[in-house]
Amino acid sequence: MLITCPYCGPRDVIEFTYQGDGNRERPDPASQNFEAWNAYVYDRLNPAGDHNEIWQHSGGCRTHLKVVRNTLTHEISSVAFMRGDHGRGDHGSAARRKAEDKS
Amino acid sequence: MVEPQSPEPLSPLEPEFHVGSHGNFEHGVEIILTETRPGSIVQLAAWPGEEKKLIAAIRTVTGLALPDGAGGGVSDGVKSVFGFAPGKFTVADEAEGLAAAFAKVVTPAIGTVTDLSHGRTAIRIAGPKAEWVLAKFFAIDFSLPAFPVGAGRSTAHHDVFAQIQRTSADQFDIYVFRSFARSFWKALCHASEEVGYEVQ
Numbered sequence: 001m002l003i004t005c006p007y008c009g010p011r012d013v014i015e016f017t018y019q020g021d022g023n024r025e026r027p028d029p030a031s032q033n034f035e036a037w038n039a040y041v042y043d044r045l046n047p048a049g050d051h052n053e054i055w056q057h058s059g060g061c062r063t064h065l066k067v068v069r070n071t072l073t074h075e076i077s078s079v080a081f082m083r084g085d086h087g088r089g090d091h092g093s094a095a096r097r098k099a100e101d102k103s
Numbered sequence: 104m105v106e107p108q109s110p111e112p113l114s115p116l117e118p119e120f121h122v123g124s125h126g127n128f129e130h131g132v133e134i135i136l137t138e139t140r141p142g143s144i145v146q147l148a149a150w151p152g153e154e155k156k157l158i159a160a161i162r163t164v165t166g167l168a169l170p171d172g173a174g175g176g177v178s179d180g181v182k183s184v185f186g187f188a189p190g191k192f193t194v195a196d197e198a199e200g201l202a203a204a205f206a207k208v209v210t211p212a213i214g215t216v217t218d219l220s221h222g223r224t225a226i227r228i229a230g231p232k233a234e235w236v237l238a239k240f241f242a243i244d245f246s247l248p249a250f251p252v253g254a255g256r257s258t259a260h261h262d263v264f265a266q267i268q269r270t271s272a273d274q275f276d277i278y279v280f281r282s283f284a285r286s287f288w289k290a291l292c293h294a295s296e297e298v299g300y301e302v303q
Contacts (some may be wrong), residue, residue, distance in 0.1 A: 007173045007189055008257065012242045015259060059259030061188035081189070083151065 001074050006081055009062045018038035019101075022052035022066055048072055054082065104297045114138055115224055117213045120301055121210035133232040136291060137303045139225040139276060143201030149190040149214040157190070160208040165194060165199070170253070175251040185255025186201065190214070192276060193255065193266055195225065205266030206279045229274035229289065232298040239294050241265070244276060247272060263287055 001013040023045055027036040045051070053067045064082040069075070107207060110240060114120065116138055121269035124132055157170050165182045169175055169192070176185025184194045202218035209216050228236065234245040238259045255268045265287075266278040279287045292300065 009173075009244075011258070014242075059262070059264065061191075062257075063189060084270045 001076070003055065003057075003065075003067065003076055005057045005060060005063070005065065007063060007077060008057060009065050011057070015057060016060040016065075017056045019054040019056050019064065022054045034074055050077065106254055107292035108301045111194070112288065115281050116139070116226075116261065116288045119121045119289050119292070120287055120291065124299065124301045126299050128301070131299060132230070132301045133298040134228060134230040134236055134300035136288075137227045137229075137294065138299055139195075139227050141197055141225055142220070142221045143194075144223045144278065145194045145201045145205055146217040146219050147192045147194060147205065147209060147214060150191040150212075153213045156213045157192070160205065160213065161194065164204045165196070165205060165209055174254050174256055176255045176268055178268065179277075180270075183268055183270065183276065185266075186222030187255050187257040187266050192301075193268075194220075194237050195276075195278075222281055223278045224281045224288075226277045226284070226288060226291065227270075227274065228277065228281065228295075229271075230300075231273055233275055234293070234294075235243065235297070236244040236294050237267070240290070245275075260287070260290075 002012045002017055002019060003012045003013060021044055023031055024040050026040055027033055031037065049070060049072060050068050051071050053069055055065045055067050066078075066080050066082050067076060068078040070077065120138065147157055147161065154283075161184055162168055165184060167177050167179060167184050169177060169184060169186070173189075173213075174186050176183070181198075182196045182277055184192055186192050194205075199220070202216055202220070221266045233266070237245055241258045242256055243256055250256065250269055250270050252271060255266060257264070257266050259265060263279060263283045263286075268276045268278075272274050277287075292302075
Protein backbone atom coordinates (compact mmCIF):
# COMPACT_ATOMS: atom_id res chain seq x y z
CA MET A 1 0.00 0.00 0.00
CA LEU A 2 1.35 3.42 -0.96
CA ILE A 3 0.38 6.67 0.74
CA THR A 4 1.21 9.84 -1.17
CA CYS A 5 2.52 12.21 1.47
CA PRO A 6 1.78 15.82 0.44
CA TYR A 7 5.39 16.72 1.28
CA CYS A 8 7.44 13.60 0.45
CA GLY A 9 5.46 12.03 -2.40
CA PRO A 10 4.44 8.37 -2.68
CA ARG A 11 5.92 6.24 0.09
CA ASP A 12 5.46 2.70 1.32
CA VAL A 13 3.01 2.22 4.17
CA ILE A 14 5.84 0.97 6.44
CA GLU A 15 6.99 4.58 6.77
CA PHE A 16 3.63 5.58 8.28
CA THR A 17 2.04 5.05 11.67
CA TYR A 18 -1.72 4.79 12.08
CA GLN A 19 -2.93 7.37 14.57
CA GLY A 20 -6.53 6.31 14.72
CA ASP A 21 -10.02 6.99 13.46
CA GLY A 22 -10.36 10.49 12.01
CA ASN A 23 -14.08 10.73 12.78
CA ARG A 24 -13.71 11.38 16.48
CA GLU A 25 -13.43 14.64 18.33
CA ARG A 26 -11.87 14.67 21.74
CA PRO A 27 -14.09 16.34 24.36
CA ASP A 28 -12.67 19.24 26.32
CA PRO A 29 -10.27 17.67 28.87
CA ALA A 30 -12.31 19.31 31.68
CA SER A 31 -15.56 17.90 30.34
CA GLN A 32 -17.72 15.81 32.71
CA ASN A 33 -19.88 14.58 29.84
CA PHE A 34 -19.37 10.84 30.23
CA GLU A 35 -21.42 10.05 27.13
CA ALA A 36 -19.13 12.22 25.02
CA TRP A 37 -16.06 10.55 26.52
CA ASN A 38 -17.56 7.12 26.01
CA ALA A 39 -18.29 7.95 22.38
CA TYR A 40 -14.76 9.31 21.91
CA VAL A 41 -13.13 6.19 23.32
CA TYR A 42 -15.41 3.42 22.06
CA ASP A 43 -17.82 4.45 19.30
CA ARG A 44 -16.61 3.78 15.77
CA LEU A 45 -18.43 4.09 12.46
CA ASN A 46 -16.64 1.02 11.08
CA PRO A 47 -17.71 1.72 7.50
CA ALA A 48 -17.35 -0.71 4.60
CA GLY A 49 -15.98 1.89 2.22
CA ASP A 50 -14.28 5.28 2.55
CA HIS A 51 -12.98 5.89 6.05
CA ASN A 52 -11.44 9.04 7.51
CA GLU A 53 -8.16 8.21 9.21
CA ILE A 54 -5.23 9.97 10.83
CA TRP A 55 -1.74 8.79 9.90
CA GLN A 56 1.69 10.11 10.78
CA HIS A 57 4.57 9.95 8.31
CA SER A 58 6.78 8.80 11.17
CA GLY A 59 9.53 7.42 8.93
CA GLY A 60 9.71 10.59 6.84
CA CYS A 61 8.71 14.21 7.37
CA ARG A 62 6.83 13.28 10.58
CA THR A 63 3.75 15.35 9.73
CA HIS A 64 0.27 14.20 10.70
CA LEU A 65 -2.01 13.51 7.77
CA LYS A 66 -5.73 13.16 7.25
CA VAL A 67 -6.22 10.23 4.94
CA VAL A 68 -9.35 8.82 3.31
CA ARG A 69 -8.85 5.06 2.85
CA ASN A 70 -11.33 2.60 1.44
CA THR A 71 -11.62 -0.25 3.94
CA LEU A 72 -12.67 -2.68 1.19
CA THR A 73 -10.01 -1.93 -1.43
CA HIS A 74 -7.30 -0.07 0.55
CA GLU A 75 -7.51 2.64 -2.10
CA ILE A 76 -6.29 5.97 -0.72
CA SER A 77 -8.48 8.65 -2.27
CA SER A 78 -7.22 11.69 -0.38
CA VAL A 79 -4.21 12.71 1.72
CA ALA A 80 -3.82 16.15 3.27
CA PHE A 81 -1.93 17.78 6.13
CA MET A 82 -3.84 17.80 9.42
CA ARG A 83 -2.70 21.39 9.82
CA GLY A 84 -4.56 23.61 7.38
CA ASP A 85 -7.88 22.89 5.80
CA HIS A 86 -6.96 21.59 2.38
CA GLY A 87 -8.08 18.47 0.58
CA ARG A 88 -11.07 16.22 0.80
CA GLY A 89 -12.22 14.50 3.94
CA ASP A 90 -13.80 16.42 6.77
CA HIS A 91 -12.25 14.85 9.81
CA GLY A 92 -13.57 15.16 13.34
CA SER A 93 -17.13 15.54 14.55
CA ALA A 94 -18.44 17.21 11.38
CA ALA A 95 -17.46 14.16 9.33
CA ARG A 96 -19.07 11.89 11.88
CA ARG A 97 -22.36 13.77 11.81
CA LYS A 98 -22.35 13.68 8.01
CA ALA A 99 -21.74 9.92 7.98
CA GLU A 100 -24.43 9.27 10.58
CA ASP A 101 -26.95 11.39 8.67
CA LYS A 102 -26.35 9.25 5.60
CA SER A 103 -26.96 5.95 7.41
CA MET B 104 28.90 23.30 18.66
CA VAL B 105 31.42 20.52 18.23
CA GLU B 106 34.16 20.94 20.80
CA PRO B 107 37.61 21.15 19.21
CA GLN B 108 39.38 17.86 19.79
CA SER B 109 42.92 16.90 19.13
CA PRO B 110 44.48 15.29 17.30
CA GLU B 111 41.35 13.92 15.50
CA PRO B 112 37.68 14.00 16.44
CA LEU B 113 36.32 10.60 17.39
CA SER B 114 34.06 8.91 14.90
CA PRO B 115 31.40 6.35 15.78
CA LEU B 116 32.43 4.49 12.61
CA GLU B 117 36.01 4.05 13.84
CA PRO B 118 36.10 0.27 14.56
CA GLU B 119 34.49 -0.48 11.18
CA PHE B 120 36.13 2.24 9.11
CA HIS B 121 38.77 0.49 6.98
CA VAL B 122 40.38 2.70 4.38
CA GLY B 123 41.06 0.92 1.07
CA SER B 124 39.29 -1.12 -1.59
CA HIS B 125 36.91 -3.87 -0.59
CA GLY B 126 34.50 -6.40 -2.04
CA ASN B 127 34.40 -7.27 -5.70
CA PHE B 128 36.71 -4.49 -6.93
CA GLU B 129 38.70 -6.54 -9.49
CA HIS B 130 36.53 -5.07 -12.25
CA GLY B 131 36.81 -1.53 -10.90
CA VAL B 132 35.59 0.42 -7.88
CA GLU B 133 32.04 1.65 -8.44
CA ILE B 134 31.31 3.05 -4.97
CA ILE B 135 33.28 5.49 -2.81
CA LEU B 136 32.28 5.65 0.86
CA THR B 137 33.46 8.43 3.14
CA GLU B 138 32.48 10.16 6.35
CA THR B 139 32.21 13.89 5.69
CA ARG B 140 32.52 14.95 9.34
CA PRO B 141 30.86 18.37 9.13
CA GLY B 142 31.82 20.73 11.95
CA SER B 143 28.18 21.78 12.38
CA ILE B 144 24.85 20.13 11.73
CA VAL B 145 21.80 22.19 12.64
CA GLN B 146 18.09 21.59 12.35
CA LEU B 147 15.86 24.63 11.86
CA ALA B 148 12.09 24.74 12.22
CA ALA B 149 9.81 27.67 11.43
CA TRP B 150 6.55 28.34 13.21
CA PRO B 151 3.57 28.18 10.82
CA GLY B 152 3.62 31.26 8.58
CA GLU B 153 7.24 32.14 9.40
CA GLU B 154 8.85 29.90 6.75
CA LYS B 155 9.91 32.75 4.46
CA LYS B 156 11.69 34.55 7.31
CA LEU B 157 13.54 31.35 8.19
CA ILE B 158 14.58 30.85 4.55
CA ALA B 159 15.86 34.45 4.55
CA ALA B 160 17.80 33.71 7.75
CA ILE B 161 19.40 30.67 6.09
CA ARG B 162 20.50 32.90 3.24
CA THR B 163 21.91 35.48 5.65
CA VAL B 164 23.97 32.94 7.59
CA THR B 165 25.08 30.54 4.84
CA GLY B 166 24.71 32.56 1.63
CA LEU B 167 22.69 29.67 0.19
CA ALA B 168 19.38 30.40 -1.57
CA LEU B 169 16.87 27.59 -1.05
CA PRO B 170 14.87 26.68 -4.15
CA ASP B 171 11.08 26.52 -3.84
CA GLY B 172 9.28 23.28 -3.23
CA ALA B 173 9.14 20.31 -0.89
CA GLY B 174 12.54 18.79 -0.21
CA GLY B 175 14.34 21.57 -2.09
CA GLY B 176 17.97 22.13 -1.22
CA VAL B 177 21.35 23.39 -2.32
CA SER B 178 25.00 22.69 -1.54
CA ASP B 179 28.14 24.63 -2.39
CA GLY B 180 30.47 21.83 -1.31
CA VAL B 181 31.22 23.48 2.04
CA LYS B 182 27.75 24.36 3.31
CA SER B 183 24.59 22.41 2.56
CA VAL B 184 20.92 22.98 3.27
CA PHE B 185 17.77 21.08 2.41
CA GLY B 186 14.15 20.87 3.49
CA PHE B 187 13.14 17.59 5.14
CA ALA B 188 9.62 18.43 6.36
CA PRO B 189 7.20 21.37 5.99
CA GLY B 190 9.00 24.43 7.39
CA LYS B 191 11.97 22.37 8.59
CA PHE B 192 15.50 22.37 7.27
CA THR B 193 18.82 20.64 7.90
CA VAL B 194 21.94 22.78 7.50
CA ALA B 195 25.50 21.41 7.58
CA ASP B 196 28.79 23.26 7.41
CA GLU B 197 32.42 22.10 7.36
CA ALA B 198 33.15 24.79 9.94
CA GLU B 199 31.92 24.82 13.52
CA GLY B 200 29.66 27.48 14.99
CA LEU B 201 26.57 27.23 12.78
CA ALA B 202 24.18 26.94 15.74
CA ALA B 203 25.57 30.08 17.37
CA ALA B 204 25.31 31.98 14.09
CA PHE B 205 21.69 30.91 13.59
CA ALA B 206 20.75 31.65 17.19
CA LYS B 207 21.52 35.32 16.46
CA VAL B 208 19.15 35.62 13.49
CA VAL B 209 16.44 33.00 14.12
CA THR B 210 14.52 34.77 16.86
CA PRO B 211 12.03 32.89 19.06
CA ALA B 212 9.23 34.49 17.01
CA ILE B 213 10.53 32.89 13.80
CA GLY B 214 11.34 29.37 14.90
CA THR B 215 13.80 27.07 16.60
CA VAL B 216 17.44 26.06 16.19
CA THR B 217 18.57 22.60 17.28
CA ASP B 218 22.26 21.78 17.26
CA LEU B 219 22.70 18.20 16.03
CA SER B 220 26.46 18.38 15.42
CA HIS B 221 27.04 15.58 17.94
CA GLY B 222 23.77 13.82 17.20
CA ARG B 223 24.18 12.91 13.54
CA THR B 224 26.85 11.23 11.47
CA ALA B 225 27.20 12.23 7.82
CA ILE B 226 28.10 9.45 5.40
CA ARG B 227 28.84 10.15 1.74
CA ILE B 228 28.23 7.55 -0.95
CA ALA B 229 29.48 8.38 -4.43
CA GLY B 230 30.09 6.61 -7.70
CA PRO B 231 28.23 5.25 -10.72
CA LYS B 232 26.43 2.63 -8.61
CA ALA B 233 25.44 4.97 -5.73
CA GLU B 234 21.79 5.13 -6.82
CA TRP B 235 21.74 1.37 -7.27
CA VAL B 236 23.14 0.64 -3.79
CA LEU B 237 20.82 3.15 -2.08
CA ALA B 238 17.84 1.64 -3.88
CA LYS B 239 18.53 -1.53 -1.88
CA PHE B 240 18.02 0.43 1.33
CA PHE B 241 15.29 2.94 0.71
CA ALA B 242 11.98 2.61 -1.16
CA ILE B 243 12.23 6.01 -2.84
CA ASP B 244 12.96 7.10 -6.38
CA PHE B 245 16.68 7.96 -6.71
CA SER B 246 16.57 8.83 -10.43
CA LEU B 247 17.87 12.30 -11.23
CA PRO B 248 14.55 13.79 -12.49
CA ALA B 249 12.73 12.63 -9.33
CA PHE B 250 15.56 13.46 -6.93
CA PRO B 251 17.46 16.46 -8.34
CA VAL B 252 20.91 17.64 -7.23
CA GLY B 253 20.67 19.57 -3.96
CA ALA B 254 17.31 18.08 -2.96
CA GLY B 255 16.75 16.32 0.35
CA ARG B 256 14.60 13.36 1.37
CA SER B 257 13.51 12.02 4.77
CA THR B 258 13.10 8.29 4.92
CA ALA B 259 13.99 5.29 7.06
CA HIS B 260 15.90 2.04 6.77
CA HIS B 261 14.77 -0.67 9.21
CA ASP B 262 13.36 2.09 11.43
CA VAL B 263 16.68 3.98 11.38
CA PHE B 264 15.67 7.46 10.32
CA ALA B 265 17.81 8.91 7.53
CA GLN B 266 17.99 12.24 5.79
CA ILE B 267 19.53 12.08 2.33
CA GLN B 268 20.78 14.97 0.23
CA ARG B 269 21.91 14.52 -3.35
CA THR B 270 25.09 16.61 -3.64
CA SER B 271 25.90 15.70 -7.26
CA ALA B 272 24.52 13.47 -10.00
CA ASP B 273 26.17 10.37 -8.51
CA GLN B 274 26.78 11.46 -4.91
CA PHE B 275 24.55 11.42 -1.83
CA ASP B 276 25.14 12.60 1.76
CA ILE B 277 23.23 10.56 4.33
CA TYR B 278 22.61 11.92 7.84
CA VAL B 279 21.87 9.17 10.37
CA PHE B 280 21.64 9.08 14.16
CA ARG B 281 25.15 8.87 15.57
CA SER B 282 24.19 5.91 17.76
CA PHE B 283 23.00 3.93 14.71
CA ALA B 284 25.76 5.14 12.39
CA ARG B 285 28.12 2.20 12.79
CA SER B 286 25.52 -0.46 12.05
CA PHE B 287 24.22 1.60 9.12
CA TRP B 288 27.78 2.00 7.85
CA LYS B 289 28.36 -1.77 8.07
CA ALA B 290 25.15 -2.42 6.15
CA LEU B 291 26.21 0.12 3.52
CA CYS B 292 29.60 -1.61 3.15
CA HIS B 293 27.95 -5.03 2.78
CA ALA B 294 25.52 -3.66 0.19
CA SER B 295 28.42 -2.16 -1.79
CA GLU B 296 30.54 -5.32 -1.78
CA GLU B 297 29.16 -6.80 -4.97
CA VAL B 298 30.08 -3.76 -7.08
CA GLY B 299 33.40 -3.05 -5.37
CA TYR B 300 33.83 -0.11 -3.02
CA GLU B 301 36.60 2.06 -1.66
CA VAL B 302 36.61 3.70 1.75
CA GLN B 303 38.43 7.04 1.76
